[in-house]
Amino acid sequence: KQDSVVEDISAGCGVINFKVNRKLLVQEDVKFGLTSELFNTLKRGTTLVEYSSPNIAKKFHAGHLRSTIIGNFIANLKQSLGNNVIRMNYLGDWGMQFGLLGAGFGQFGCQEKLKQNPLQHLFEVYVQVNKEAEHNEDMKQAARDFFRQLEQHESEAVSLWQQFREITVDEYQHIYKRLGVHFDIYSGESFHQDQAQEVVQQLQSQGLLKTSEKGTGVVDLSPAGDMSSVCTVLRSDGTTLYITRDLAAAIDRKAKYHFDEMIYVTDKSQENHFHQLFHILLAMGHSWADRCKHVPFGLVRGMKTRSGEVVFLEDVLDEARARMLHNMSQSKTTKEMDNTEDTAEKVGISALIVQDFKGPLLSDYTFDWDRMLQAQGDTGVFLQYTHARLCRSVLLKITKLYLAGGVSIFALCDLYSYDEVLYQSAQDLQPKHLVNFLLKLCHLIASAHRELPVKGSSQVVAQVGRLILVDSLAFNIQLYTVPLCTKHKLI
Ligand code: ARG
Structure with missing residues (x-):
């Protein structure tokens, strides 16, 4: 019932709203606040927030800026509510593009330029080598060779890749500082290459891995089990994919950091990816996947500077x-x-x-x-x-x-x-x-x-x-x- 304290009561969408008469509360000098019990329900223990996560050598896009500031907001919010927060940056630092970059650097790269302006130079090399590979079979082959050397941990290839990664992280740290953002952990796809193969084996032993007509390894996500909706976790040549590395990364993080909840911040184009990720984790018996969440955000149109389209x-x-x-x-x-x-x-x-x-x-x-x-x-x-x-x-x-x-x-x-x-x-x-x-x-x-x-x-x-x-x-x-x-x- 309405009275001098409760000004209005309304109902809708399964909730009842009470509007409190604030003037009265202020006049009476009553300290108004939500009860600590209610706030305690928001405490989740350890929260791992993964955000920003740019790709080495690829163009920065507005989505990375959004992910950086939104993730930072969520981490700060969680922290101010009394949670233990782990801030993680998961770099896009693995995949065939590093074969191209490594092979291309030999031809178009310059150590001097790399030191002066690493993000710019790596991006230039990446653009050039992609163009070259379009018509040059030798270039494509060199890229495949370089990536194989990386996967086999050959020292020369690994040290070049490491240099690319370190220089990029240093550069990003400088930018994050300007934004007032920091990370406790710089992780990346490269950390989980071997574990990703182990995940494939686990899926196999749990009977969750099927072979598609194309010879790829897939997990059947269709409720009817008729392969009408599948997620590819293994290429026909035996290499793993983005999602396979994410499966491995999630399992590894749970074991290392014992998080109570994990939050991923990316643009909405990855909604399906995270939906599949959580689904597969649950199917593998990882019930904590219920406490993993994807926070998607929309696109930013028209982000331009005076000199043209934004690259960095x-x-x-x-x-x-x-x-x-x-x-x-x-x-x-x-x-x-x-x-x-x-x-x-x-x-x-x-x-x-x-x-x-x-x-x-x-x-x-x-x-x-x-x-x-x-x-x-x-x-x-x-x-x-x-x-x-x-x-x-x-x-x-x-x-x-x-x-x-x-x-x-x-x-x-x-x-x-x-x-x-x-x-x-x-x-x-x-x-x-x-x-x-x-x-x-x-x-x-x-x-x-x-x-x-x-x-x-x-x-x-x-x-x-x-x-x-x-x-x-x-x-x-x-x-x-x-x-x-x-x-x-x-x-
Ligand atoms: N590097 C990815 C991109 O730029 C974002 C990574 C998001 N996080 C993840 N765990 N998949 O699109």
């Missing part, structure tokens, strides 16, 4: 910084700063993240530099600006004063819904709840600023009270953005 992640970050610098130099309100470049970098990256996190992850969206970098409206720039205004402009000018009991000035009742927002984000792993909450908060702050100015207010009490309000808001924004990304907690 770093180009996007540089462009965000350059555009932000330009906007700052044009803005009449920009004050002198100690480190303009650094500010432009941070604000630019926040803008990228907020644009990406505003909607449901599964939706595709169109990348739009101008909209994303607007100082007004629902952008990361606005979020950063609001915080800087609270923290720097007002607080540093007036000495900080504290007054006990000033909490009831929290007329901004929405502050009290943070727990709900966090709970929602933790349940469906969607950052939009948190981001939209923060943006709403910033709008409220902007109106509070207009109506309750700190500077120039006549009474001392009003000044003190407003100062406390401002201080707590700054503190709250800082606290609330922690799950978004670690480094860009706001300046």
Whole structure:
């Protein structure tokens, strides 16, 4: 029944919603929050989050940026809820393309260029060798030979491959640092080549492996068992595939890290891949596969820089910084700063993240530099600006004063819904709840600023009270953005 505390009750889709009268709660100075028991239900022990996972020598695509920032959000969120989090990057560092790359490097590669700009150079070699292999049988044969040497662990081939891998990881680490992202483990497909063969043997001994008409090894996924839907785990030449390595990797991770849940973050084109992966793991008797989850996201259209289509992640970050610098130099309100470049970098990256996190992850969206970098409206720039205004402009000018009991000035009742927002984000792993909450908060702050100015207010009490309000808001924004990304907690 409705009363003064429960404002509204509604039902739909099998759930009953109670809307709490927040004004009353605030007036009564009741500390409102979800119970710790409810939050405890979100604790999962050890969570392994696998994200970013770019492919060595191949083009970076917007999907890798999305995977990097979404995975980082999920890892931060899980950690702030009290889970032990393992952050893993699973590099695409194995497969026939390394045969091509290794063979091609002999012809088109240059050690000097590799050291100067590794991602760029490996990509160039990869493009050239692919072109060459289209019409040159010898090149194709050389690639096959190189890959065989790799699979047989021949030292010369392995050391070249290792060099490619190390240089790429170093380069990526530099970019991750700019994004405020880190990994506990750099794993990769190459780690599981031998184990993948063992998985095939296990499938065989469990009677799960069948041979298709084409001579490939398959697992029958059809409910009727009539091979109407199969997953290929072994090529006819006896080599393993992406999915076989993923099966091996999942089993190995469970044994090594004893995770209670595992989360994979990739674009939605891999939904079927993960569906098959979990299905096969369950069929093999790994009941923990029920606690593995794929978080899919939509495509980003039109991610371009001034020099054309995006090939590398770093180009996007540089462009965000350059555009932000330009906007700052044009803005009449920009004050002198100690480190303009650094500010432009941070604000630019926040803008990228907020644009990406505003909607449901599964939706595709169109990348739009101008909209994303607007100082007004629902952008990361606005979020950063609001915080800087609270923290720097007002607080540093007036000495900080504290007054006990000033909490009831929290007329901004929405502050009290943070727990709900966090709970929602933790349940469906969607950052939009948190981001939209923060943006709403910033709008409220902007109106509070207009109506309750700190500077120039006549009474001392009003000044003190407003100062406390401002201080707590700054503190709250800082606290609330922690799950978004670690480094860009706001300046
Ligand atoms: N390297 C892959 C790609 O770029 C993503 C890897 C996703 N993770 C996995 N365990 N399959 O498409």
